Amino acid sequence: MPNIDSRELILSRIRKAKTMHLPQIPAQPEQNASVFHPITESEATCFKKELELVSGKCEICPTEAVMAKKIHHFITDSAIDKLFCRDNAIIEFLQKNKIPYTNDEAEFTTMQAAITSCEFLVARTGTVVVSSAGNSGRQLMVFPPIHLVIATKKRLVPYLSDAITALQHQYGDNFPSLVSFVSGPSRTADIEKTLVLGAHGPKQLQVFLHNE
Amino acid sequence: MSNQATKFSQAATRIAFDMRHRQTIRFNIAKYDFAVNNGRQRYQSLALAKQRAAYLKRLVLANWDTYLCTFEAKATQNGIQVLWAKDSKEATTYIQQILHDEKAHLLVKSKSMTTEEIMLNECAEALGCESLETDLGEFIVQLAGEKPYHIVTPAMHKSKEDVALLFAEKFQTPLQSTPEQLTNFVRELLRQKYTQADIGVTGANFLIADIGGVALTENEGNGLMSTAFPKVHIVIAGIEKLIPSVNDLGLLWPLLAAHGTGQQITNYNTIFTGPRRKGEADGPEKMIVILLDNARTDLYADAACSESLACIRCGACLNACPVYKTVGGYTYDTTYSGPIGSVITPFLKGFINFGHLSTASSLCGACATVCPVLIPLPQLLLENRRKSVEKNLRPMAEKMLMQGFRLLSSSRMAYDIFPAELKNLAFAPFNFILWGPKRKMPTFASKSFSQRYKQLNSYKK
Ligand code: SF4
Numbered sequence: 001m002p003n004i005d006s007r008e009l010i011l012s013r014i015r016k017a018k019t020m021h022l023p024q025i026p027a028q029p030e031q032n033a034s035v036f037h038p039i040t041e042s043e044a045t046c047f048k049k050e051l052e053l054v055s056g057k058c059e060i061c062p063t064e065a066v067m068a069k070k071i072h073h074f075i076t077d078s079a080i081d082k083l084f085c086r087d088n089a090i091i092e093f094l095q096k097n098k099i100p101y102t103n104d105e106a107e108f109t110t111m112q113a114a115i116t117s118c119e120f121l122v123a124r125t126g127t128v129v130v131s132s133a134g135n136s137g138r139q140l141m142v143f144p145p146i147h148l149v150i151a152t153k154k155r156l157v158p159y160l161s162d163a164i165t166a167l168q169h170q171y172g173d174n175f176p177s178l179v180s181f182v183s184g185p186s187r188t189a190d191i192e193k194t195l196v197l198g199a200h201g202p203k204q205l206q207v208f209l210h211n212e
Numbered sequence: 213m214s215n216q217a218t219k220f221s222q223a224a225t226r227i228a229f230d231m232r233h234r235q236t237i238r239f240n241i242a243k244y245d246f247a248v249n250n251g252r253q254r255y256q257s258l259a260l261a262k263q264r265a266a267y268l269k270r271l272v273l274a275n276w277d278t279y280l281c282t283f284e285a286k287a288t289q290n291g292i293q294v295l296w297a298k299d300s301k302e303a304t305t306y307i308q309q310i311l312h313d314e315k316a317h318l319l320v321k322s323k324s325m326t327t328e329e330i331m332l333n334e335c336a337e338a339l340g341c342e343s344l345e346t347d348l349g350e351f352i353v354q355l356a357g358e359k360p361y362h363i364v365t366p367a368m369h370k371s372k373e374d375v376a377l378l379f380a381e382k383f384q385t386p387l388q389s390t391p392e393q394l395t396n397f398v399r400e401l402l403r404q405k406y407t408q409a410d411i412g413v414t415g416a417n418f419l420i421a422d423i424g425g426v427a428l429t430e431n432e433g434n435g436l437m438s439t440a441f442p443k444v445h446i447v448i449a450g451i452e453k454l455i456p457s458v459n460d461l462g463l464l465w466p467l468l469a470a471h472g473t474g475q476q477i478t479n480y481n482t483i484f485t486g487p488r489r490k491g492e493a494d495g496p497e498k499m500i501v502i503l504l505d506n507a508r509t510d511l512y513a514d515a516a517c518s519e520s521l522a523c524i525r526c527g528a529c530l531n532a533c534p535v536y537k538t539v540g541g542y543t544y545d546t547t548y549s550g551p552i553g554s555v556i557t558p559f560l561k562g563f564i565n566f567g568h569l570s571t572a573s574s575l576c577g578a579c580a581t582v583c584p585v586l587i588p589l590p591q592l593l594l595e596n597r598r599k600s601v602e603k604n605l606r607p608m609a610e611k612m613l614m615q616g617f618r619l620l621s622s623s624r625m626a627y628d629i630f631p632a633e634l635k636n637l638a639f640a641p642f643n644f645i646l647w648g649p650k651r652k653m654p655t656f657a658s659k660s661f662s663q664r665y666k667q668l669n670s671y672k673k
Contacts, residue, residue, distance in 0.1 A: 023518060037255075164459055177487060196396075202433070
């Protein structure tokens with residue numbers, strides 16, 4: 001089915017145009033200075049502040065035990081029966097802390113909330129970087145009505161470009177099939193620019209950040 | 213004048229005085245302006261960010277063929293099938309073949325102007341495959357049987373009452389539904405569709421050469437949903453969407469957000485580098501990228517206008533344009549409207565029918581001021597005006613007027629010999645033929661400057 005001729009045609013037209021007039025490139029602008037504001041507080045504080053500005057929530061927990069307690073509180077307050085989870089390492093944590101969960105795929109479409117890990121957290125923009133590499137896959141980062149993310153502070157990076165560099169470190173040029181930079185719960189403003197949370201993805205994004 | 217030009221004038225005259233339309237657009241754009249102002253504050257140096265982005269996109273254009281080949285090689289290595297389409301007909305042929313091979317009944321689609329350009333919905337439906345828009349704004353215009361009004365905000369022309377009424381008619385939802393209730397209704401409706409769909413179609417905000425990936429920017433999560441469940445992911449991307457490296461996204465994502473919606477960063481910025489890999493929990497079995505030319509190489513062959521291929525489709529120039537704000541998106545009758553649409557459409561669809569768009573500008577320069585990649589849009593509009601004149605596509609009356617004016621103004625004698633009343637009389641008809649009775653052509657002063665100068669100086673003596 002692929003049309004080799006069109007490929008050649010397109011490339012040859014580009015090359016021909018270049019012989020007629022050389023496209024202008026402006027002088028290379030300065031490349032080192034940051035165009036963004038510096039981070040003046042701790043990265044964790046900055047992350048929390050930024051995420052909450054875009055309607056997400058972040059709990060900074062000194063220990064894993066405190067984090068477990070906060071998750072307990074959260075699911076009780078939100079009347080969540082159990083968390084959907086596909087990640088074995090997280091399941092172990094949930095079991096240890098007696099947090100109700102399920103990994104039964106039959107409950108996928110009716111789940112109230114899911115819990116996953118993440119790749120990185122970007123402080124400047126309040127972004128959670130997730131990928132298809134773990135057991136959670138693509139679906140769990142967008143389908144659950146409420147998305148809980150747990151991460152250690154080691155996952156924090158200052159800027160977007162640092163997260164991209166870190167991804168390259170981790171995966172070389174063999175990226176997971178999908179990497180998504182998620183900043184807050186799903187949103188839309190398509191009707192009269194009125195902000196509504198939970199357009200198609202999660203209505204709530206809750207990050208639990210701990211030190212261990 | 214071509215039919216299209218006449219249609220444009222008539223539609224513009226009608227809508228410019230439609231107060232309801234004007235109010236809705238003002239309201240929406242005012243909200244956008246407010247958000248963008250906040251978005252700018254997130255930068256320490258927005259000017260430098262724009263210069264870097266402008267440089268980057270020019271670099272791509274100067275080495276376009278090389279970057280395309282790098283992208284193709286790397287994407288293929290990632291397991292993506294790359295198809296080249298010289299025009300929209302070839303692109304739709306590819307798609308119909310895929311739909312046929314996959315025996316597809318339902319296609320879900322995230323927002324993409326390139327799919328509008330090739331009329332993907334019509335192409336799928338011709339094969340009996342339902343093609344469903346999933347972006348809320350696109351869903352609304354599809355439901356209304358309309359086309360997107362704006363390249364970033366498709367339903368900008370509808371008030372919340374308009375949308376509530378439309379939904380009440382089509383789905384019997386309560387007439388007083390709030391935007392929140394309407395959004396929720398669509399959410400529940402589409403959740404069933406994503407899981408049943410055979411094909412997910414997205415556009416691409418950037419094609420990333422060094423890793424052979426596709427970057428998609430969205431707020432709603434419909435792009436992620438459309439690529440998490442169906443077994444095939446098709447990307448339709450204009451060949452100008454290339455960027456050299458994944459490392460450039462740290463610059464470009466915030467810039468696109470700041471100009472598109474005024475956010476610091478759009479909610480979901482996703483990089484796709486292929487179908488489900490071995491060991492991954494889910495994802496499509498196939499990923500296909502269709503690289504669409506559709507006259508982009510014609511644009512490239514034009515020394516001046518080739519620069520417009522640097523556009524990242526943020527929509528800022530539309531929102532800044534006084535003409536867009538007055539005549540609205542539909543008057544253009546094109547896929548891409550506003551200043552950027554006026555520059556590129558004559559190349560995509562011909563100067564004969566769309567050359568007039570370059571005159572739909574007061575050349576105020578607002579578009580160039582806001583453009584994140586520093587495209588000199590007013591200059592390019594002037595370039596296109598010149599082309600229309602050279603191609604002899606301007607109306608006869610305009611030609612007469614211009615020739616008359618040249619005759620008069622190129623000689624001092626000629627200019628001064630006719631009295632102002634006579635000159636005004638001679639030019640008066642053009643006020644009606646060319647400018648329309650609602651605007652007033654400037655008139656000749658009773659004494660020319662040189663006459664007054666002489667007079668004044670003689671008094672002094
Ligand atoms: S021309 Fe510039 S301002 Fe207009 S849509 Fe393209 S990038 Fe945005």
